[in-house]
Amino acid sequence: MQMRKLGRQGLEVSALGLGCMAMTSLYGPVDEAEAIATVREALDRGADFLDTADMYGLGSNEELLRRALADGYRAKAVIATKFGNQRTPDGRFGVNGRPEYVQEACEASLRRLGIQTIDLYYQHRVDPNVPIEDTVGAMKRLVEQGKVRFLGLSEAGVDTIRRAHRVHPISALQTEYSLWCRFVEDDILPACRELGIGFVPYSPLGRGMLTGAITTAGDLSENDRRKDHPRFHGDNLQANAVLVRPLLEAAEAKGCTPSQLALAWLLAQGEDIVPIPGTKRRAHLVQNLGSLEVTLWAEEARRLADAIDDSSVHGTRYPGPQMATLGI
Numbered sequence: 001m002q003m004r005k006l007g008r009q010g011l012e013v014s015a016l017g018l019g020c021m022a023m024t025s026l027y028g029p030v031d032e033a034e035a036i037a038t039v040r041e042a043l044d045r046g047a048d049f050l051d052t053a054d055m056y057g058l059g060s061n062e063e064l065l066r067r068a069l070a071d072g073y074r075a076k077a078v079i080a081t082k083f084g085n086q087r088t089p090d091g092r093f094g095v096n097g098r099p100e101y102v103q104e105a106c107e108a109s110l111r112r113l114g115i116q117t118i119d120l121y122y123q124h125r126v127d128p129n130v131p132i133e134d135t136v137g138a139m140k141r142l143v144e145q146g147k148v149r150f151l152g153l154s155e156a157g158v159d160t161i162r163r164a165h166r167v168h169p170i171s172a173l174q175t176e177y178s179l180w181c182r183f184v185e186d187d188i189l190p191a192c193r194e195l196g197i198g199f200v201p202y203s204p205l206g207r208g209m210l211t212g213a214i215t216t217a218g219d220l221s222e223n224d225r226r227k228d229h230p231r232f233h234g235d236n237l238q239a240n241a242v243l244v245r246p247l248l249e250a251a252e253a254k255g256c257t258p259s260q261l262a263l264a265w266l267l268a269q270g271e272d273i274v275p276i277p278g279t280k281r282r283a284h285l286v287q288n289l290g291s292l293e294v295t296l297w298a299e300e301a302r303r304l305a306d307a308i309d310d311s312s313v314h315g316t317r318y319p320g321p322q323m324a325t326l327g328i
Helices: 034-044 056-067 097-111 132-144 157-167 188-195 205-210 234-243 245-254 260-267 282-293 298-307
Strands: 003-006 013-016 048-052 078-083 085-087 094-095 118-123 148-154 172-177 200-201
Touching: 003 200, 013 078, 034 048, 034 056, 048 188, 056 097, 056 200, 078 097, 078 172, 085 172, 094 118, 097 118, 097 282, 118 132, 118 172, 132 148, 132 157, 157 282, 172 188, 188 200, 205 260, 205 282, 234 245, 260 298
Parallel strands: 048 078, 078 118, 118 148, 148 172, 172 200
Antiparallel strands: 003 013, 085 094
Protein backbone atom coordinates (compact mmCIF):
# COMPACT_ATOMS: atom_id res chain seq x y z
CA MET A 1 0.00 0.00 0.00
CA GLN A 2 1.25 3.46 -0.89
CA MET A 3 1.53 5.68 2.17
CA ARG A 4 1.39 9.45 2.57
CA LYS A 5 2.10 11.89 5.39
CA LEU A 6 -0.50 14.31 6.70
CA GLY A 7 1.15 17.31 8.27
CA ARG A 8 4.59 17.48 9.85
CA GLN A 9 3.73 15.90 13.19
CA GLY A 10 4.23 12.25 12.21
CA LEU A 11 0.81 11.14 10.98
CA GLU A 12 1.20 8.64 8.13
CA VAL A 13 -1.77 6.96 6.44
CA SER A 14 -2.62 4.98 3.33
CA ALA A 15 -2.69 7.09 0.15
CA LEU A 16 -6.40 6.36 -0.16
CA GLY A 17 -8.71 6.26 2.84
CA LEU A 18 -12.25 5.01 3.39
CA GLY A 19 -15.11 7.39 4.12
CA CYS A 20 -17.66 5.61 6.32
CA MET A 21 -20.60 8.05 6.28
CA ALA A 22 -22.60 6.09 3.70
CA MET A 23 -22.58 3.08 6.03
CA THR A 24 -25.35 4.70 8.08
CA SER A 25 -28.36 4.94 5.74
CA LEU A 26 -27.66 8.47 4.49
CA TYR A 27 -27.33 7.31 0.88
CA GLY A 28 -30.00 4.64 0.94
CA PRO A 29 -30.37 1.27 2.70
CA VAL A 30 -27.34 -0.33 4.35
CA ASP A 31 -26.42 -3.97 4.83
CA GLU A 32 -24.48 -3.76 8.09
CA ALA A 33 -22.71 -7.08 7.59
CA GLU A 34 -21.48 -5.91 4.18
CA ALA A 35 -20.45 -2.54 5.61
CA ILE A 36 -18.38 -4.21 8.32
CA ALA A 37 -16.88 -6.56 5.76
CA THR A 38 -15.97 -3.51 3.66
CA VAL A 39 -14.11 -1.88 6.56
CA ARG A 40 -12.21 -5.09 7.23
CA GLU A 41 -11.44 -5.61 3.56
CA ALA A 42 -9.95 -2.12 3.43
CA LEU A 43 -7.78 -2.81 6.46
CA ASP A 44 -6.68 -6.20 5.15
CA ARG A 45 -5.58 -4.50 1.92
CA GLY A 46 -3.61 -1.85 3.83
CA ALA A 47 -6.07 1.02 3.40
CA ASP A 48 -5.86 1.96 7.06
CA PHE A 49 -7.33 5.49 7.11
CA LEU A 50 -10.96 5.33 8.28
CA ASP A 51 -13.09 8.47 8.42
CA THR A 52 -16.26 8.91 10.48
CA ALA A 53 -17.98 11.60 12.61
CA ASP A 54 -20.20 11.75 15.65
CA MET A 55 -22.96 13.29 13.51
CA TYR A 56 -23.11 10.42 11.01
CA GLY A 57 -26.21 8.54 12.06
CA LEU A 58 -26.13 10.54 15.31
CA GLY A 59 -23.37 8.33 16.67
CA SER A 60 -24.41 5.05 15.07
CA ASN A 61 -21.63 5.27 12.46
CA GLU A 62 -19.00 5.32 15.18
CA GLU A 63 -20.74 2.39 16.86
CA LEU A 64 -20.65 0.44 13.61
CA LEU A 65 -16.92 1.07 13.38
CA ARG A 66 -16.52 -0.29 16.90
CA ARG A 67 -18.02 -3.57 15.74
CA ALA A 68 -15.88 -3.56 12.59
CA LEU A 69 -12.70 -2.97 14.62
CA ALA A 70 -13.24 -5.99 16.88
CA ASP A 71 -11.21 -9.19 16.51
CA GLY A 72 -7.89 -7.35 16.30
CA TYR A 73 -8.74 -4.91 13.53
CA ARG A 74 -8.21 -1.82 15.70
CA ALA A 75 -4.45 -2.37 15.48
CA LYS A 76 -4.60 -2.03 11.70
CA ALA A 77 -6.58 1.22 11.65
CA VAL A 78 -5.91 4.95 11.76
CA ILE A 79 -9.21 6.37 12.99
CA ALA A 80 -10.37 9.89 12.20
CA THR A 81 -13.59 11.27 13.61
CA LYS A 82 -15.15 14.71 14.01
CA PHE A 83 -17.14 16.83 16.41
CA GLY A 84 -18.95 20.15 16.18
CA ASN A 85 -22.17 19.41 14.32
CA GLN A 86 -25.03 18.65 16.69
CA ARG A 87 -28.78 18.82 16.95
CA THR A 88 -30.28 21.83 18.72
CA PRO A 89 -33.12 21.33 21.27
CA ASP A 90 -35.71 22.10 18.57
CA GLY A 91 -34.36 19.32 16.34
CA ARG A 92 -32.37 21.44 13.90
CA PHE A 93 -28.67 21.02 13.20
CA GLY A 94 -26.29 23.50 14.78
CA VAL A 95 -22.55 24.00 15.31
CA ASN A 96 -20.91 23.85 18.72
CA GLY A 97 -17.26 24.72 19.30
CA ARG A 98 -17.43 25.55 23.02
CA PRO A 99 -14.40 24.19 24.91
CA GLU A 100 -16.50 22.21 27.39
CA TYR A 101 -18.37 20.59 24.51
CA VAL A 102 -15.12 19.60 22.81
CA GLN A 103 -14.22 17.51 25.85
CA GLU A 104 -17.69 15.99 26.12
CA ALA A 105 -17.85 15.14 22.42
CA CYS A 106 -14.45 13.48 22.42
CA GLU A 107 -15.24 11.28 25.40
CA ALA A 108 -18.57 10.27 23.84
CA SER A 109 -16.84 9.34 20.57
CA LEU A 110 -14.24 7.28 22.41
CA ARG A 111 -17.03 5.32 24.12
CA ARG A 112 -18.92 4.71 20.89
CA LEU A 113 -15.78 3.69 19.02
CA GLY A 114 -14.61 1.52 21.90
CA ILE A 115 -11.05 2.86 21.73
CA GLN A 116 -8.64 4.66 24.05
CA THR A 117 -7.27 7.23 21.61
CA ILE A 118 -8.57 8.93 18.46
CA ASP A 119 -5.80 9.15 15.88
CA LEU A 120 -7.07 12.29 14.10
CA TYR A 121 -9.73 14.53 15.62
CA TYR A 122 -11.36 17.16 13.43
CA GLN A 123 -13.60 20.10 14.18
CA HIS A 124 -16.37 19.24 11.71
CA ARG A 125 -17.56 22.82 11.19
CA VAL A 126 -16.25 26.07 12.64
CA ASP A 127 -18.48 27.71 15.23
CA PRO A 128 -18.75 31.42 14.31
CA ASN A 129 -19.71 32.27 17.89
CA VAL A 130 -16.62 30.77 19.54
CA PRO A 131 -13.06 32.00 18.86
CA ILE A 132 -11.15 29.27 17.06
CA GLU A 133 -8.37 29.75 19.60
CA ASP A 134 -10.71 28.58 22.37
CA THR A 135 -11.90 25.53 20.43
CA VAL A 136 -8.44 24.42 19.36
CA GLY A 137 -7.16 25.14 22.85
CA ALA A 138 -9.61 22.54 24.13
CA MET A 139 -8.55 20.14 21.35
CA LYS A 140 -4.93 20.68 22.38
CA ARG A 141 -5.81 19.60 25.92
CA LEU A 142 -7.20 16.36 24.51
CA VAL A 143 -3.78 15.69 22.98
CA GLU A 144 -2.15 16.41 26.33
CA GLN A 145 -4.58 13.99 28.00
CA GLY A 146 -3.65 11.24 25.53
CA LYS A 147 -7.19 11.00 24.15
CA VAL A 148 -6.23 12.35 20.72
CA ARG A 149 -3.01 12.05 18.69
CA PHE A 150 -3.39 14.64 15.92
CA LEU A 151 -5.72 17.57 15.20
CA GLY A 152 -7.64 18.58 12.10
CA LEU A 153 -10.21 21.04 10.79
CA SER A 154 -12.96 20.62 8.22
CA GLU A 155 -14.29 23.25 5.79
CA ALA A 156 -12.37 26.06 7.51
CA GLY A 157 -11.31 29.30 5.83
CA VAL A 158 -7.72 30.48 5.48
CA ASP A 159 -7.77 32.94 8.40
CA THR A 160 -9.27 30.31 10.70
CA ILE A 161 -6.67 27.75 9.61
CA ARG A 162 -3.81 30.15 10.35
CA ARG A 163 -5.18 31.13 13.77
CA ALA A 164 -5.83 27.51 14.73
CA HIS A 165 -2.37 26.42 13.63
CA ARG A 166 -0.79 29.01 15.95
CA VAL A 167 -2.53 27.40 18.95
CA HIS A 168 -1.57 23.82 18.07
CA PRO A 169 -0.21 22.28 14.86
CA ILE A 170 -3.01 21.21 12.55
CA SER A 171 -2.12 17.99 10.73
CA ALA A 172 -4.96 17.86 8.22
CA LEU A 173 -7.71 19.93 6.66
CA GLN A 174 -10.71 18.01 5.34
CA THR A 175 -12.71 19.87 2.70
CA GLU A 176 -14.60 18.93 -0.44
CA TYR A 177 -12.31 18.65 -3.46
CA SER A 178 -12.75 16.84 -6.75
CA LEU A 179 -12.63 17.39 -10.49
CA TRP A 180 -15.97 19.20 -10.37
CA CYS A 181 -15.26 21.11 -7.11
CA ARG A 182 -11.87 22.87 -7.17
CA PHE A 183 -12.38 26.10 -5.21
CA VAL A 184 -9.73 25.04 -2.65
CA GLU A 185 -7.02 25.54 -5.26
CA ASP A 186 -7.45 29.33 -5.06
CA ASP A 187 -6.19 30.00 -1.53
CA ILE A 188 -7.04 27.17 0.90
CA LEU A 189 -4.74 24.50 -0.53
CA PRO A 190 -1.82 26.93 -0.96
CA ALA A 191 -2.22 28.04 2.66
CA CYS A 192 -2.19 24.43 3.85
CA ARG A 193 1.00 23.79 1.90
CA GLU A 194 2.63 26.90 3.29
CA LEU A 195 1.85 25.73 6.84
CA GLY A 196 2.66 22.07 6.23
CA ILE A 197 -0.92 20.86 6.69
CA GLY A 198 -2.06 17.75 4.84
CA PHE A 199 -5.22 17.85 2.76
CA VAL A 200 -8.02 15.26 2.90
CA PRO A 201 -10.58 15.66 0.09
CA TYR A 202 -14.02 14.40 0.99
CA SER A 203 -16.61 13.62 -1.70
CA PRO A 204 -13.72 13.04 -4.14
CA LEU A 205 -16.19 11.39 -6.53
CA GLY A 206 -18.66 14.28 -6.40
CA ARG A 207 -21.09 12.29 -4.24
CA GLY A 208 -21.30 9.75 -7.03
CA MET A 209 -21.60 12.08 -10.03
CA LEU A 210 -18.04 11.33 -11.14
CA THR A 211 -18.73 7.60 -11.29
CA GLY A 212 -21.13 8.03 -14.22
CA ALA A 213 -23.75 6.01 -12.37
CA ILE A 214 -26.05 8.97 -11.64
CA THR A 215 -27.77 10.66 -14.54
CA THR A 216 -31.37 11.12 -13.33
CA ALA A 217 -33.14 11.46 -9.99
CA GLY A 218 -34.38 7.90 -10.46
CA ASP A 219 -30.84 6.67 -9.84
CA LEU A 220 -31.15 7.72 -6.18
CA SER A 221 -33.17 5.76 -3.63
CA GLU A 222 -36.17 7.34 -1.93
CA ASN A 223 -34.36 8.23 1.31
CA ASP A 224 -31.04 9.24 -0.26
CA ARG A 225 -29.77 12.44 1.36
CA ARG A 226 -28.40 13.69 -1.94
CA LYS A 227 -31.96 14.54 -2.97
CA ASP A 228 -31.68 17.49 -0.57
CA HIS A 229 -28.60 18.81 -2.39
CA PRO A 230 -29.22 21.39 -5.14
CA ARG A 231 -26.71 19.75 -7.48
CA PHE A 232 -28.98 16.69 -7.63
CA HIS A 233 -32.23 18.55 -8.34
CA GLY A 234 -34.05 18.20 -11.67
CA ASP A 235 -32.48 20.36 -14.37
CA ASN A 236 -29.31 20.80 -12.29
CA LEU A 237 -28.73 17.06 -12.23
CA GLN A 238 -29.26 16.72 -15.97
CA ALA A 239 -26.84 19.56 -16.72
CA ASN A 240 -24.23 18.17 -14.34
CA ALA A 241 -24.45 14.72 -15.91
CA VAL A 242 -23.51 16.34 -19.23
CA LEU A 243 -20.69 18.29 -17.57
CA VAL A 244 -18.87 15.13 -16.42
CA ARG A 245 -19.06 13.30 -19.77
CA PRO A 246 -15.44 14.17 -20.65
CA LEU A 247 -14.36 12.17 -17.59
CA LEU A 248 -16.31 9.13 -18.76
CA GLU A 249 -14.80 9.39 -22.23
CA ALA A 250 -11.26 9.84 -20.87
CA ALA A 251 -11.67 6.84 -18.57
CA GLU A 252 -12.78 4.64 -21.46
CA ALA A 253 -9.75 5.73 -23.45
CA LYS A 254 -7.49 5.12 -20.45
CA GLY A 255 -8.89 1.66 -19.82
CA CYS A 256 -10.10 2.33 -16.29
CA THR A 257 -13.35 3.30 -14.61
CA PRO A 258 -14.44 6.96 -14.24
CA SER A 259 -14.10 6.72 -10.46
CA GLN A 260 -10.56 5.37 -10.75
CA LEU A 261 -9.58 8.20 -13.09
CA ALA A 262 -11.19 10.85 -10.87
CA LEU A 263 -9.30 9.53 -7.85
CA ALA A 264 -6.06 9.21 -9.81
CA TRP A 265 -6.44 12.88 -10.80
CA LEU A 266 -6.71 13.89 -7.15
CA LEU A 267 -3.79 11.72 -6.11
CA ALA A 268 -1.72 13.39 -8.83
CA GLN A 269 -2.31 16.84 -7.33
CA GLY A 270 0.30 16.29 -4.63
CA GLU A 271 1.79 13.85 -2.14
CA ASP A 272 0.09 15.79 0.66
CA ILE A 273 -3.39 14.80 -0.60
CA VAL A 274 -5.27 11.75 0.75
CA PRO A 275 -8.77 11.29 -0.71
CA ILE A 276 -11.38 9.41 1.32
CA PRO A 277 -13.94 8.00 -1.13
CA GLY A 278 -16.91 6.62 0.73
CA THR A 279 -18.56 3.29 0.08
CA LYS A 280 -20.50 0.59 1.90
CA ARG A 281 -19.67 -2.23 -0.50
CA ARG A 282 -16.51 -4.27 -0.99
CA ALA A 283 -16.81 -4.24 -4.78
CA HIS A 284 -16.70 -0.44 -4.87
CA LEU A 285 -13.84 -0.38 -2.36
CA VAL A 286 -11.72 -2.67 -4.53
CA GLN A 287 -12.54 -0.60 -7.60
CA ASN A 288 -11.53 2.61 -5.82
CA LEU A 289 -8.25 1.11 -4.63
CA GLY A 290 -7.52 0.34 -8.27
CA SER A 291 -6.98 4.07 -8.78
CA LEU A 292 -3.59 3.64 -7.10
CA GLU A 293 -2.50 1.62 -10.13
CA VAL A 294 -3.58 4.25 -12.67
CA THR A 295 -0.67 6.30 -13.97
CA LEU A 296 -1.71 9.83 -14.86
CA TRP A 297 0.91 12.08 -16.39
CA ALA A 298 0.92 15.82 -15.67
CA GLU A 299 -0.30 16.71 -19.16
CA GLU A 300 -3.13 14.17 -18.91
CA ALA A 301 -4.19 15.62 -15.56
CA ARG A 302 -4.17 19.14 -16.99
CA ARG A 303 -6.26 18.16 -20.00
CA LEU A 304 -8.79 16.43 -17.77
CA ALA A 305 -9.11 19.49 -15.53
CA ASP A 306 -9.54 21.71 -18.61
CA ALA A 307 -12.24 19.42 -20.00
CA ILE A 308 -14.41 19.67 -16.88
CA ASP A 309 -15.34 23.28 -16.11
CA ASP A 310 -16.05 23.18 -12.38
CA SER A 311 -17.27 26.78 -12.50
CA SER A 312 -20.21 25.56 -14.62
CA VAL A 313 -21.58 23.09 -12.09
CA HIS A 314 -25.28 23.74 -11.53
CA GLY A 315 -26.41 24.16 -7.91
CA THR A 316 -24.63 24.81 -4.63
CA ARG A 317 -22.68 22.13 -2.75
CA TYR A 318 -25.20 22.04 0.12
CA PRO A 319 -28.65 23.43 0.87
CA GLY A 320 -28.66 27.10 1.90
CA PRO A 321 -28.50 26.75 5.71
CA GLN A 322 -25.55 24.36 5.50
CA MET A 323 -23.72 26.54 3.00
CA ALA A 324 -23.64 29.24 5.67
CA THR A 325 -21.40 27.04 7.87
CA LEU A 326 -18.66 26.59 5.24
CA GLY A 327 -15.37 28.41 4.90
CA ILE A 328 -15.58 30.35 8.16
